[in-house]
Amino acid sequence: MVITDSQAFAKVSKDTPLDIPLTSFSILMANYKSDLKTLVKGVTAIDGLKDGDKVLISEGCTHHRQCNDIGTVKLPRLLRKYTGKSLEFSWTSGTEFEENLTKYQLVVHCGGCMLNEREMKYRLKCSVDMNVPMTNYGTAIAYMNGILKRSLAPFPDIQKFIMHNA
Numbered sequence: 001m002v003i004t005d006s007q008a009f010a011k012v013s014k015d016t017p018l019d020i021p022l023t024s025f026s027i028l029m030a031n032y033k034s035d036l037k038t039l040v041k042g043v044t045a046i047d048g049l050k051d052g053d054k055v056l057i058s059e060g061c062t063h064h065r066q067c068n069d070i071g072t073v074k075l076p077r078l079l080r081k082y083t084g085k086s087l088e089f090s091w092t093s094g095t096e097f098e099e100n101l102t103k104y105q106l107v108v109h110c111g112g113c114m115l116n117e118r119e120m121k122y123r124l125k126c127s128v129d130m131n132v133p134m135t136n137y138g139t140a141i142a143y144m145n146g147i148l149k150r151s152l153a154p155f156p157d158i159q160k161f162i163m164h165n166a
Contacts, residue, residue: 001154003028006138007070010145014127021153026138028154033120034136037161038128041153043143045133046079051086051101053105055079058123060115062094070137081113082144097123100130107134 004012006024016022027129030036049055057071076089101107107127112120127134135143142151152158 006141007074009138009141009147009151013145013147013150018150020043020055022139022147023151023154024142025113026136027142027151029113030120030136030138031155031158033112033115033117034124034130035121036139036152036155036158038124039109039135039139040148040158040162042106042133043135043139043148045135046083046143049079049085049087049105050081052088053085054088054090054103056090056096056098056101056104057106058090058091058107059093059110059111060112060119061110071110075137075140078141078144079108089101092144097126101132102130104132107132108140109134109136111136 001013001021001023002016002078004022004024006026009024027036030039057075059071072091076087080087090104092096098104109123124134136145138151139148142148149162152162
């Protein structure tokens, strides 16, 4: 099995033979600390985004932002390129998380390695309760690179879910 950083999905997928399972750290963390099935279901909301829609990008850590940061630069650029839409972005980090998500059409969350399981499940529940789709970095990046099914190979029950609900 190959476990990669989500940012390298496109290249690693090309370099890894199809018979070798491939996933990302973000997807593994989402499965461990949250509800991967719900996050996978939420990723399809990307296809319904329209000009002017608001997307919340939330990180659990408070790391020092680097140039070309995944949350503030790479994900917004990839979402705009994939959708072809002019989207509006907001960001939260660390313990900060929006109380009212209803102004957003999508929440994209990190894998949550710096948050505990309870906090990750709370954030997902808030999103579900407010009918705002949520996905995570790795799932979104795999989806937009056309390798979602492959990236979920380590989770056969999730793959079955996708096949029955796609």
